[in-house]
Amino acid sequence: MTYAKTFRRLRKNKEKALVPFIVIGDPDYRTSLKIIKTVVESGADILELGFPFSDPIADGPTIQAADVRSLKSKIDTDKCFNFIKEVRKITDIPIGLLVYYNLIYQRGTKKFFYDCKLAGVTSVLAADVPVEESEEITQSARKHKIDTVFLVSPLTDNRRLKLITKKCRGFIYIVSRLGVTGAKEDLKESTLKLIKRVKKHTHLPLCVGFGISRPEHIQSVCKAGADGAIVGSAIVKIIEQNINNKKLMINKIKTYVESLKQATK
């Protein structure tokens, strides 16, 4: 399913998108697949999946630990694409990838996006590629009809915002605060201002991420005009804290994701 269709459906139902983020293979391939299944059944509208990387500079300690667990269980780029093919058997909701550029580059940018198409990926966000360096990526992506998602932060000025909205497809990823990914208690006023500012530049849906961990956060960003909320570190933390009891882990993720989905309605 495309992003456009998904957001149309949500608007019709007067809902916003819940976008859970999971690192592929955290803590291992099988469990990770079970987690995805749980997340989808609990109300995810879009999936954001990360390829594990040894040096994830845009992520905080929680996601980095997930990357380490995944890499330890011998996950590599080939296995990530296989994984997505298996996810595709259980759901047709959009799948966005969050990938560090070196993983794309080592596979060959053209081959990477061809593999995305084969696996059923909807969009790719290259975490460490700013819009100025993105030509090679956007070209290959367009060729295979993969959307390219870009980040916008509170410090992105209007000049950069114009460049970004031009290259962005699918949705815009709004970074809710300065810093790296990680669950935080409060959500700043600046996020709400940023959403309003970006709205003036684009008709693309806006999804807010970085530091969203509670149903109240989701309600407040949706009220401010966001079309969806991305929740990563908070889910990954449940994985980390219940690493020795997978049954409990799955149950907790189910309850948590359901409560988040409720907040988008």
Add this chain to the structure above:
Amino acid sequence: MKDKGRFGRYGGIYVPETLMPAVEELEKAFNRYKNNKKFKKELDHLLKEYVGRPTPLTFCTSLSKKLGCKIYLKREDLAHTGAHKINNALGQALLAKYIGKTRIIAETGAGQHGVATATAAAKLGMECEIYMGTIDIERQKLNVFRMQLLGAKVNPVNTGGKTLKDAINDALRDWTANVQTTHYLLGSVLGPHPYPEMVAHFQSIIGKETREQILKIENRLPTAIVACVGGGSNAIGIFREFLKDKEVNLIGVEAGGLGIKTGKHAARFADEKLGRLGILHGTMTYILQDKFGQIYNTHSISAGLDYSAIGPEHSNLRDLKRAQYEFATDKETMEAVQLLSQEEGIIPALESAHAIAHTIKLSKKMKKEDIVVINLSGRGDKDMTTIAKELKFK
């Protein structure tokens, strides 16, 4: 802007959007002040009266006789804090002050850059935090104490290989969260543009002095210049002034660790299987990595060379065949440390000893009148624990 900060095909700006405004601000500041009269005057004064520049170019009487050619050492070990790192640390700290930043953060491997940054921050009255891998903290304990005494907070980094690469990850994260108040004082010719250019600019004083000094003493340019290469700032610092002098051989020496075949090294160029073009910490360059692009944890006896990527300008100089790159193993390095200490009474840093180790090999091809300048980028006091252990001192 696609070609911004490129050295041939290498370099560029590969950072998350959250860092772009900071990188752009820094580039503007650097362009504005690098040739500004007041800034230059202030920095020159600091380098002369505080760092003790120019550093001497010392002729090695005994070593020259032994190796059969004329050996000179550019004595960056005599710069304040004991290494070339202070040149860049003061330059960037002063720049940060000019643009109104109050806090400085840095990564460090050997601890020399951390000490230099803590020193610059103390001198210029700025807050300072240093990120350092826990393995490096262990092997460079003395430098940790120095940083603490200088008033810096040392943040241990316990992720990944727990060395320089991981310290850079955490420093970048700190910068992302605190860009408005904080300058990230990167210590080598690495990272996103403008860092490789800016660090080279502040380190190029090494080569400028060397040229003047060697012309004064010998009335001719050297046959070869040898420098160790981790990220490669001391090497670029001495190479740049001689790039146009094609007759001067420029030689960078990587850390060969336990040997290239063992895979336990930090030789990005020497190992064709693991060392390939890629993207790490904001720049496109040669990087030690697996076939999928996961970055390798390197090994070297010297913390300062223990890093997976080489500065992008070095990758370009190698393509252009303007510089050549060799390596020295841990074992060869230990022999070089002893040789220089006993022949010349100078204890080199383990990093710089790689350059000496290669010069021993190089000297076999040199004639008596040939001149080799080694950039002695730092002194070895910080390495005494490692050296004592290696040589089984009791």
